[in-house]
Amino acid sequence: MKNCNKLQNFMSSTVKDMKKYYGAYLLVLPVVLYYVIFAYKPMYGLIIAFKDFKPGLGIWGSPWADNFGFEHFIDYIQSFYFGRTVKNTLTISITSLIFGFPAPIIFALLLNEIKAEKFKRVVQTITYMPHFISTVIVCSMVVMFVSEKGIITSVVSMFTEEKGSLLNHSEYFVPIYVISGIWQNLGWNSIIYLAALSGVDPSLYEAAKMDGAGRFRQTVHVTIPGIMGTIVIMLLLNIGGLLNVGYEKIILLYNESIYETADVISTYVYRKGLENFQYSFSTAVNLFNSAISFILVMAFNKISKKVTEISLW
Amino acid sequence: MRKKITGYHVFSCLNILFMLGVTFVTFYPIYYIVVASISDPVALSQNYGLLWHPVGDITFQGYKMVFQNQGVIAGFKNTLFILVTGVLINMIMTTLGAFFLTIKGPKWKNVIAMMVVFTMYFNGGMVPSYLNVKELGLMNSIWSLILPGAITTTNLIIMKTAFEGIPDSLTESAQLDGATYWDVLWKIMIPLSKATLAVLVLYYGVAHWNSWFSASIYLQDSAKYPLQLVLRNILLLSQVENMAAGVDIWEITKFVELLKYAMVVIASMPIMIIYPFIQKHFTKGVMIGAVKG
Numbered sequence: 001m002k003n004c005n006k007l008q009n010f011m012s013s014t015v016k017d018m019k020k021y022y023g024a025y026l027l028v029l030p031v032v033l034y035y036v037i038f039a040y041k042p043m044y045g046l047i048i049a050f051k052d053f054k055p056g057l058g059i060w061g062s063p064w065a066d067n068f069g070f071e072h073f074i075d076y077i078q079s080f081y082f083g084r085t086v087k088n089t090l091t092i093s094i095t096s097l098i099f100g101f102p103a104p105i106i107f108a109l110l111l112n113e114i115k116a117e118k119f120k121r122v123v124q125t126i127t128y129m130p131h132f133i134s135t136v137i138v139c140s141m142v143v144m145f146v147s148e149k150g151i152i153t154s155v156v157s158m159f160t161e162e163k164g165s166l167l168n169h170s171e172y173f174v175p176i177y178v179i180s181g182i183w184q185n186l187g188w189n190s191i192i193y194l195a196a197l198s199g200v201d202p203s204l205y206e207a208a209k210m211d212g213a214g215r216f217r218q219t220v221h222v223t224i225p226g227i228m229g230t231i232v233i234m235l236l237l238n239i240g241g242l243l244n245v246g247y248e249k250i251i252l253l254y255n256e257s258i259y260e261t262a263d264v265i266s267t268y269v270y271r272k273g274l275e276n277f278q279y280s281f282s283t284a285v286n287l288f289n290s291a292i293s294f295i296l297v298m299a300f301n302k303i304s305k306k307v308t309e310i311s312l313w
Numbered sequence: 314m315r316k317k318i319t320g321y322h323v324f325s326c327l328n329i330l331f332m333l334g335v336t337f338v339t340f341y342p343i344y345y346i347v348v349a350s351i352s353d354p355v356a357l358s359q360n361y362g363l364l365w366h367p368v369g370d371i372t373f374q375g376y377k378m379v380f381q382n383q384g385v386i387a388g389f390k391n392t393l394f395i396l397v398t399g400v401l402i403n404m405i406m407t408t409l410g411a412f413f414l415t416i417k418g419p420k421w422k423n424v425i426a427m428m429v430v431f432t433m434y435f436n437g438g439m440v441p442s443y444l445n446v447k448e449l450g451l452m453n454s455i456w457s458l459i460l461p462g463a464i465t466t467t468n469l470i471i472m473k474t475a476f477e478g479i480p481d482s483l484t485e486s487a488q489l490d491g492a493t494y495w496d497v498l499w500k501i502m503i504p505l506s507k508a509t510l511a512v513l514v515l516y517y518g519v520a521h522w523n524s525w526f527s528a529s530i531y532l533q534d535s536a537k538y539p540l541q542l543v544l545r546n547i548l549l550l551s552q553v554e555n556m557a558a559g560v561d562i563w564e565i566t567k568f569v570e571l572l573k574y575a576m577v578v579i580a581s582m583p584i585m586i587i588y589p590f591i592q593k594h595f596t597k598g599v600m601i602g603a604v605k606g
Contacts, residue, residue, distance in 0.1 A: 013420070014420065017419065021416070023494040024413055024416045024418075024419050024494050025421070027409050027412065027413055027494055028410060028413035028425060030405075030406060030409060031406055031409050031429075034406060034464055035428055035432065037449070038445070039432045039436060040428075041437075041445050042436065042437025042442045043435070043436065043437045043441070045441030045442075046438070048440070048441065048444075055444075107335070110332070111332065113325070113328055114328065115325075119329070119332070122336070123332050123336050126340050127335060127339050128592060129339065129585070132519070132581075132584045132585065132588050133584075134522065134523040134541055135525070135541075136523075136525050136544050136549070137544065139549060140548035140573070143548070145342065149361065151345065151364075154361050183338070183339065183342075215321050215324070248526050252545065252549055266439075269438070273439055273440040273443070274439065274440070274443060279440050282439070283438060286438035286439055286440065290436070294435055297434055
C-alpha cells in the first residue's frame with residue numbers, strides 16, 4: 001500500500017515536471033534519442049561477448065557461450081595472442097607516455113624563455129602545423145620516409161645493415177610510432193602548458209628574485225609548481241587512455257611481418273571482428289580492454305584526488 | 314664596460330638554437346614532400362639523402378595525374394558533403410544537449426547528464442557499433458559516417474561550460490518577458506557564445522575531414538568514399554592500377570612516386586592554407602577545452 005502511494009506520487013510529480021518543462025524536454029529529445037540509439041544500444045550489444053552470436057538469431061536469440069558465458073574471455077586469455085597484444089599495447093602506450101608526455105612540457109618551458117616575440121610566433125606556427133595533417137597523410141609520409149629509399153632509411157642504414165623498408169623490421173615499429181606521434185603533436189600539446197605558464201602570477205617571480213633565486217631556481221620553485229595542476233590533469237587523461245592505443249594509425253602502418261611488435265589489443269579486435277567476422281570473440285576481447293581501461297581511469301582519479309587534490313570530476 | 318656573460322646568456326643562445334632545430338625538424342618533412350612532388354622522377358629515384366631543391370627538370374606531371382584521377386575528385390566532393398552536413402548536424406545536436414543541461418529545474422536533468430557523461434568512459438566498442446549500424450540499415454550509406462558521430466561528448470561539455478558562463482539574470486529576465494526555451498537558446502545563448510561555437514565547428518570539421526576508418530568498414534561502393542579513404546587506398550595500399558584512365562601503364566609506374574607526393578600536397582593544402590588564419594581560434598579552443606567539464 002505504502003509502495004503504491006510512493007509510485008503514485010512519483011508518477012504525478014513526473015507528469016507535473018514534464019508538463020512544466022515540456023519545452024526543455026522537447027529540445028533535448030533528439031539528443032536523448034541519439035545517445036540511446038548510438039551509444040546505449042551498442043552497449044546492450046556487448047551481451048554478444050557472452051554468447052555465440054549468430055546474426056540470423058539476433059542478440060537475444062543467440063545461445064549463451066559455454067563456461068557460463070565466459071568461453072570467449074577464457075579463449076582469449078589462454079591464446080598466444082593474449083600475451084602478445086597486451087604486451088604490445090602496454091609497450092606502445094608506456095613508451096609514448098614516457099617520451100611523448102614530458103616533451104611538450106619541456107618544449108613549452110623552453111619556448112616560454114624566448115623573449116623575441118616574433119621568433120616565438122614563427123616557431124609556434126610551424127610546430128603546430130603537423131597537427132592539422134590527417135592521420136592518413138602522416139602515415140603515408142612515414143611510409144615514404146622509411147621505405148627502402150626513404151630519407152630516414154638512408155640515415156639509419158649508415159649505422160646498420162638493414163635492407164628494405166624499416167616497417168618490415170619489427171624492432172623499428174615502436175620508435176616509428178612514437179617519434180611520428182611526437183613530431184605531429186609536440187607543438188600542439190604544448191599550447192595548454194603555454195597557457196598555464198602565462199597564468200603564473202608575475203609577483204611570485206619578483207618575490208623569488210628578492211629571495212635571491214636565479215633563473216633556474218625560479219623555474220623549479222615558481223614556474224613548475226604553477227603549472228603542476230595542468231600537468232597532473234593531462235597525466236590523468238593520458239593514463240586513463242593507456243589501453244586505448246590509436247588503432248587507426250597502427251592499422252595504417254603495420255603489416256603481417258611485424259605483428260610481433262605492432263599488433264595491439266584494438267587492432268586484434270578489428271581483425272577478428274571485422275575481417276574474420278568472429279563477432280562474439282572480438283567483442284569479448286574489446287570488453288576486456290574497456291573494462292580494464294575504465295578501472296584504470298577510476299583508480300588513477302582516486303589516487304590523484306588523495307595525493308594532489310586534483311581530479312577529473 | 315662590457316657586460317658579463319652569464320650562464321643565462323649561454324642558455325638563451327642554446328635555447329634559440331634548440332628552437333631552430335625543432336622548427337627545422339618539424340618543417341623539413343613537409344618541405345621535402347613539396348620539393349619531391351615537382352622533381353624529375355628519374356633524378357629523384359637516384360637521389361639519396363636530403364633534398365634542398367627540386368632535382369632534375371621541374372615537372373607538374375604528378376599534379377596533373379592527381380587531377381585526372383576520378384577517385385580523388387569524387388572523394389573531394391563526398392568529403393565536402395559529409396563535412397557540411399555532418400558539422401551542421403553536430404552543431405545542432407551539441408547545442409541542444411548543452412543548452413538543456415544548463416536549464417534549471419527539470420527533474421530528469423541529472424539522469425540525462427549522467428547518461429551523457431558516462432559515454433565518455435565506456436562504450437559498446439567496435440563490433441556492437443558496427444552491428445548497430447548494420448541493423449539500422451545504414452550500411453553503404455553516407456549517413457553511416459554522419460549519424461553515429463552526431464555528438465562528441467567532450468564537445469558537448471565544452472559547449473555547456475560556455476553556456477554556463479552566461480549570467481543567469483539575462484535568461485531569467487527574458488523568460489519573465491515570456492521568452493520560450495527556444496528563444497533563450499537562439500537569441501541569448503548562441504549569440505553570446507560565438508567564439509566557442511566557432512571552435513567546435515573547427516573541431517568537428519577537422520574530425521570529418523580526417524576520418525577514413527568508418528568509411529572503410531561501412532561503405533562498399535567506392536564512388537561514395539571520402540577523400541581520406543581514397544588517399545589511403547592509393548598511398549598506403551598502392552591501388553594505382555585503375556586510377557588514371559587513359560594514361561599508359563609505363564607512364565604510371567614512372568610517375569607513381571611523384572603522384573603520391575603531389576597527392577599528399579594537394580590533400581593537405583586546404584587545411585594548410587586556412588590554418589594560419591584560424592590558428593588563434595584553435596589555440597583558444599584548447600584553452601576552452603581545458604576548463605574542467
